[in-house]
Amino acid sequence: MSESPVLIDALKSRFGDQLLSTTVCCNQFTIEVAADQALDVLRALRDESGFRFTQMIDLCGVDYLSYGISEWETEAVTDTGFSRGVDGEGPGRFDWAGRPQQSPGARRYAAVVHLLSIELNQRLRVRYFAPDDALPIVPSLVEIWNSANWFEREAFDLFGIVFEGHPDLRRLLTDYGFIGHPFRKDFPLIGNVEVRYDPDKGRVVYEPVTIEPRVGVPRVVREDSRYLQAQNELAQKG
Amino acid sequence: MAEIRNYTMNFGPQHPAAHGVLRLVLELDGETIVRADPHVGLLHRGTEKLAESKPYNQSIGYMDRLDYVSMMCNEHAYVRAIERLLGVDPPARAQVIRTMFDEITRILNHLMWLGSNALDLGAMTLFLYAFREREELMDCYEAVSGARLHATYYRPGGVYRDLPEQMPQYKESPWTKGADLKRRNDWRQGSMLDFLDAFCADFPKRVDEYETLLTDNRIWKQRTVNIGVISPEMALRWGMTGPMLRGSGVAWDLRKKQPYAAYNRFEFDIPVGVNGDCYDRYLVRVEEMRQSNRIVKQCVDWLRGNPGEVMVRNFKVAPPSRVEMKDDMEALIHHFKLFTEGYCVPAGEVYCAVEAPKGEFGAYLISDGANKPFRVKLRAPGFAHLSAMDEIVRGHMLPDVVAVIGTLDIVFGEIDR
Numbered sequence: 141m142s143e144s145p146v147l148i149d150a151l152k153s154r155f156g157d158q159l160l161s162t163t164v165c166c167n168q169f170t171i172e173v174a175a176d177q178a179l180d181v182l183r184a185l186r187d188e189s190g191f192r193f194t195q196m197i198d199l200c201g202v203d204y205l206s207y208g209i210s211e212w213e214t215e216a217v218t219d220t221g222f223s224r225g226v227d228g229e230g231p232g233r234f235d236w237a238g239r240p241q242q243s244p245g246a247r248r249y250a251a252v253v254h255l256l257s258i259e260l261n262q263r264l265r266v267r268y269f270a271p272d273d274a275l276p277i278v279p280s281l282v283e284i285w286n287s288a289n290w291f292e293r294e295a296f297d298l299f300g301i302v303f304e305g306h307p308d309l310r311r312l313l314t315d316y317g318f319i320g321h322p323f324r325k326d327f328p329l330i331g332n333v334e335v336r337y338d339p340d341k342g343r344v345v346y347e348p349v350t351i352e353p354r355v356g357v358p359r360v361v362r363e364d365s366r367y368l369q370a371q372n373e374l375a376q377k378g
Numbered sequence: 379m380a381e382i383r384n385y386t387m388n389f390g391p392q393h394p395a396a397h398g399v400l401r402l403v404l405e406l407d408g409e410t411i412v413r414a415d416p417h418v419g420l421l422h423r424g425t426e427k428l429a430e431s432k433p434y435n436q437s438i439g440y441m442d443r444l445d446y447v448s449m450m451c452n453e454h455a456y457v458r459a460i461e462r463l464l465g466v467d468p469p470a471r472a473q474v475i476r477t478m479f480d481e482i483t484r485i486l487n488h489l490m491w492l493g494s495n496a497l498d499l500g501a502m503t504l505f506l507y508a509f510r511e512r513e514e515l516m517d518c519y520e521a522v523s524g525a526r527l528h529a530t531y532y533r534p535g536g537v538y539r540d541l542p543e544q545m546p547q548y549k550e551s552p553w554t555k556g557a558d559l560k561r562r563n564d565w566r567q568g569s570m571l572d573f574l575d576a577f578c579a580d581f582p583k584r585v586d587e588y589e590t591l592l593t594d595n596r597i598w599k600q601r602t603v604n605i606g607v608i609s610p611e612m613a614l615r616w617g618m619t620g621p622m623l624r625g626s627g628v629a630w631d632l633r634k635k636q637p638y639a640a641y642n643r644f645e646f647d648i649p650v651g652v653n654g655d656c657y658d659r660y661l662v663r664v665e666e667m668r669q670s671n672r673i674v675k676q677c678v679d680w681l682r683g684n685p686g687e688v689m690v691r692n693f694k695v696a697p698p699s700r701v702e703m704k705d706d707m708e709a710l711i712h713h714f715k716l717f718t719e720g721y722c723v724p725a726g727e728v729y730c731a732v733e734a735p736k737g738e739f740g741a742y743l744i745s746d747g748a749n750k751p752f753r754v755k756l757r758a759p760g761f762a763h764l765s766a767m768d769e770i771v772r773g774h775m776l777p778d779v780v781a782v783i784g785t786l787d788i789v790f791g792e793i794d795r
Contacts, residue, residue: 165726166462194614198729198740200755208725208746230750232431254729254742254757258614258630265729287617290765313419313794322424329431357433361747362722 147262150190155181170265175278178268183284185255185264193255193264196281199291201299202250205325206230210361232329232355236348239326249276249301270301280306298323328353384412391420395498395780398790402767402779409776414768421794429754433720434460435533437754442528444756445792448487450479451734452792453532458638459730459741460534463723466695471681472536472688473640478677479531480639480732481670486515487735488663492588495784499601504591511584514577521546521570535696536689541681545573571678578675585667592660602656606770606782609654616766619759620737621662622786626654632733644676656785694721720749736760736787758792
């Protein structure tokens with residue numbers, strides 16, 4: 141995103157407590173704001189002279205369920221032996237009937253916005269979480285940037301995030317009459333229904349999927365100090 | 379008195395001018411568009427979700443299938459995002475090879491666009507001309523990767539292998555024989571760089587041919603001048619990038635403004651339009667082909683003088699060579715781990731964009747430290763462009779819809795993902 145440290149200082153002095161967090165990863169800035177303040181902050185980011193983010197390049201939904209959970213024990217198992225790595229709740233592991241039930245606790249749904257200022261040649265990432273997991277609602281940005289229109293429809297379709305104030309919040313990518321929000325982490329990778337042409341009925345029919353869930357490679361989280369080393373070297377180079 | 383009301387019409391999903399599976403619901407007042415409602419998603423394959431269930435490297439092939447006429451540019455964005463999270467820098471030669479293939483891809487894409495757009499608007503010949511040159515460039519894809527379209531050539535840490543010493547030649551067949559066979563193989567006597575040299579010397583003449591057919595063509599101008607006018611302000615509001623933005627006079631190109639790969643080594647110019655209509659965007663794209671040709675030529679010269687590695691020697695990310703595996707246990711283990719489990723990417727998030735032929739193609743990765751991405755979001759330029767369809771075509775006549783769909787340069791592989 142933006143490589144200028146000036147931006148992060150300007151953001152902190154302008155927005156103060158409205159920024160819940162600011163993080164830097166790979167020289168890119170991310171700020172987090174509360175959902176109810178997102179409209180104010182983003183409008184200021186578009187209009188004010190130090191920011192001038194006239195373009196909203198991207199908006200996407202994220203479901204943070206199962207973040208950081210691996211399927212294969214790799215540490216402290218030397219005296220018991222490795223597991224086979226076939227258990228877990230990754231999206232490819234279950235079918236519709238066996239999908240994990242929503243666990244209460246950490247906030248799941250967030251909208252992530254990528255902004256670009258072509259005048260000042262800087263980028264910024266803004267994240268705001270939906271306060272309620274059962275019915276995730278965040279404000280719509282359509283009145284600030286027209287481009288938000290389809291990006292929000294897509295996030296609604298795939299994650300079920302409701303964008304309050306959107307003029308035309310219909311499904312975008314999935315089939316007419318589709319049930320569920322396919323990019324949620326508790327939606328099975330194999331899906332729920334399949335279609336085929338039925339010659340007797342003379343039309344396309346929907347049936348439960350016949351394929352089995354199957355994952356070839358288990359999800360593994362490994363600490364590898366070499367990557368940290370490489371990152372530090374890169375950071376020092378600037 | 380008879381009741382007068384608007385007429386609703388389905389354009390597509392099976393329409394040759396819809397450039398794929400676009401269902402466009404048009405509300406017409408006579409022949410004037412009152413409202414256009416594009417229904418997309420007929421090609422939705424859930425690429426992003428599939429990528430979440432696989433190790434990083436196994437998804438590179440999916441990227442080719444997004445915008446399937448600018449394959450390597452999509453790979454570039456994804457691979458660059460991984461490299462940035464890993465903190466891996468590809469060697470200089472790999473960067474120049476990527477730059478060269480990005481520009482070859484841009485020519486491929488613009489030729490496809492030019493040919494099919496002209497065909498939509500009634501100019502048949504150009505389509506055949508464009509495919510003649512596309513054929514030569516797809517041979518380059520095939521020579522480096524073995525595949526004409528879905529190459530999977532870019533890998534985190536570099537490119538899959540170095541350019542071939544010998545450009546493959548055509549064999550005699552019922553379709554290629556005699557003088558035609560000789561003509562084709564004349565360019566293919568030496569290495570791939572020799573072949574590209576010959577191509578670059580020849581290509582400006584070919585672009586002149588296309589321009590002879592269209593640029594001053596009365597019918598072409600009647601169909602494109604002052605059609606689909608987009609103001610710079612409107613282009614920004616709708617998140618437009620690439621030729622759609624430059625056609626409106628905004629000089630914004632990631633290759634210049636946020637250089638990546640080896641673009642800051644080479645000289646090229648960024649064409650911009652004035653009026654922001656379909657004709658200006660046509661001129662911008664044609665000039666971009668000439669500039670891409672210029673970059674390819676400079677890359678060829680650089681690559682001739684600078685042999686070297688094309689992949690980092692970091693066996694946690696890139697596999698060791700087959701030869702090394704034969705007598706080195708360590709190399710064998712690395713190879714095994716890399717192809718069974720993959721590599722774990724440090725936790726974090728990154729957005730990397732490239733100037734794809736259609737605009738800004740970006741890959742947004744969230745990693746939680748696992749060997750599979752936690753979330754992948756692919757930012758397709760055509761998605762933002764098509765969402766502006768309604769505002770662009772309102773008030774235009776029905777045949778202009780075809781011209782506007784053409785000028786948006788949409789491909790459903792990337793819009794539906």
